[in-house]
Amino acid sequence: MADTTETEPMDMMPEPLRARERAERIHADIRSRICMLDYPPGMKLSETALAAELGISRTPIRRVLARLEDEGLVTSVHGVGTMVTNVDYSEMSQVYRLRKELVLLQTVLDPIQPDAAFLQRFQALYTRSEALKTAPSARDFSLLDQDTFLTLLDLTANAPLRTMAERLYFRTARIWLQQVTSSHIDLMQEIDIYARELQDLLGALELGDLDAVGHIRRGHISMSFARMRV
Amino acid sequence: MADTTETEPMDMMPEPLRARERAERIHADIRSRICMLDYPPGMKLSETALAAELGISRTPIRRVLARLEDEGLVTSVHGVGTMVTNVDYSEMSQVYRLRKELVLLQTVLDPIQPDAAFLQRFQALYTRSEALKTAPSARDFSLLDQDTFLTLLDLTANAPLRTMAERLYFRTARIWLQQVTSSHIDLMQEIDIYARELQDLLGALELGDLDAVGHIRRGHISMSFARMRV
DNA sequence: CCCTCAACTGATGTATACAACATTAGGCGA
DNA sequence: TCGCCTAATGTTGTATACATCAGTTGAGGG
Known part of the structure; x- marks a missing residue:
């Protein structure tokens, strides 16, 4: 039946x-x-x-x-x-200023200590950044930056903060790619800087110093924004 | 034709x-x-x-x-x-912790100095809070709190911050009303405290001390949350 | 030649019929 | 009487025809 x-x-x-x-x-x-x-x-x-x-x-x-x-x-x-939509300077500026603050909250509000698996994931990201030095690609760089952002999002358990940080990131993520395409910033230099940032972050993560992670990211977001305004 | x-x-x-x-x-x-x-x-x-x-x-x-x-x-x-949806304690806790931080950013990131018209609007809010003492109403209190929040939102020019703060506010705004309805907190006491808060805020606004505004609000959000967890 | 206007085109917004899905009530048999 | 199966009902999700709107194009008149 x-x-x-x-x-x-x-x-x-x-x-x-x-x-x-x-x-x-x-x-x-x-x-x-x-x-x-x-x-x-x-x-x-x-x-x-x-x-x-x-x-x-x-x-x-x-x-x-x-x-x-x-x-x-x-x-x-x-x-x-x-x-x-297009992204004008004023809006981008507001988003970046807010992101600079939220990235600190991500390691303060409901921090999650990175485990071995997380460190391995992040190590892979760093490897990708080093690989970019021999095979530069603006598109691959953007994809790496996106994966890095989403990975670091796992350091906080605060769900509202995660969704908001994600919205803000994707709101202005294309600006950087625009700047590279129009040769307003140098790709190789950006890759070098980014590899150093990941190296710094990896060191802080291995120490479990989330406060340092937040401030390293804050500094890089700030400088990245400063390099873009041509 | x-x-x-x-x-x-x-x-x-x-x-x-x-x-x-x-x-x-x-x-x-x-x-x-x-x-x-x-x-x-x-x-x-x-x-x-x-x-x-x-x-x-x-x-x-x-x-x-x-x-x-x-x-x-x-x-x-x-x-x-x-x-x-229902709002569980864990989610509410995360939202409140985030709101406590964002309310500070509202007076730091892109602050707007209050003008005479703003002070008059806020004065009206305070008057409403005093009126609530003689005619207590949980519903009117909630409406007042909502209007106060939306009014104070005009103190920042940062559009992304405004939208996010607004989303977070309405996410948990009904909790307070639930607690009053189920008599977990005392309405008259809440009204008294709220009137004092508006008085404090009015004083800070008249001085143009936006930093004080942020910290006064932060303290009240924190205490309001503490009173609710029965 | 230029201006005007009206019809045409293609887009988003709306209404509605239908499909997919979950719950529930009821019948049927063991 | 209990349990299972089936049909019915009401819901959200989808497809589609139509309404509404803005830009465009081309013909006609000055």
Whole structure:
């Protein structure tokens, strides 16, 4: 009698959030394309085109775009289109000043002491930064910076702080890539500086000195911003 | 030939964001109902019912609910419904600890010196707090606290900080009202303390001492949280 | 040649029917 | 009477047709 229907009541993880998960992937995907300048500022993101590309209808696409608009990465105007936002200096300045403060809170509010696995993950990041010296790539650099940020986010258990820091990071992550592309800053120099930063952070992490981690990051965020304003 | 169509090209404010504005109002409205416990935790918010109540379709309602879900005020489950979230102690604790830090940043990062009009607005808030002593009302108290928060938000020009502080505030604003309703804290005592806080803040504002404003608020947030954990 | 305006095009916003899903009530048999 | 299975119901998620809006283009008149 069990042949007629295959209900499979025993499933390790039924994952009733299949739809939610898909939306999450699409969101992260479009966000990544914006931050990697695959979708440059001003570009129109057609809901119809995205829907066709992903093989779904406009409805779930619109939900993702609405979230991206909340996050300040796109703006939708009725009758015109959905355009990737540009980042002006004033806004960028405000975000950076706030990030400089939040990065300190990340190691003060609900700090999580790094374990061996974490140190290994971070060591891999440092290795990548050294590899960039022999094979410079602005895109790979941006990806490394993104992975580093997300890794260091695991040092705090404060969920609201994590989400806010993440929103702020992706809000201005593309600025650096823009500056490199337009040759306003030197790629090789940035790679050298970044490798040193990761080395410094690795040393502080091995000592378990999270306070030092926060201040090292703060200093680098500040200097990185200072080098950009050409 | 102009009789057939009434285009009215001359309008003071064409307001092309009529739809956007409506969504904003609906969002603020539902958010207020949740924070005022008109929609208590666990209550199911039917999209169909809300759409019928507002005389529109489910589509714009769903957009608002999706945003509220991003803000942590509701959770939607496929096939079940959209329920008002509950706030557990751990989450509340994390939010309060973060708010204590952000309230300091609000008067440090991009401070705006209060002008005469601002002082007058704040004076009105203090008057309301004194009026509450003769006519105590938990609901009016919550509304006053909300207005006070939004007013003090104008002391910083940092847009990202403003949006984040606002999100955090509304995330846990209903906790206090819950505690009063369940008689875990004394309403009259809270009103007295709050009136004193507004008096202290008014004095600091009149002196233009924004640093004092931040620290006074920080202390009151901390003590308010301490009084709540029964 | 230039200005005006009206229709066209393509975009987002909305309404609605349908699909997928979870819960519940009820019937049927052991 | 108890347990299981099935159908019904109500929910959110999706697809799609339509409404609304803004930019564009081209024809017509001065």
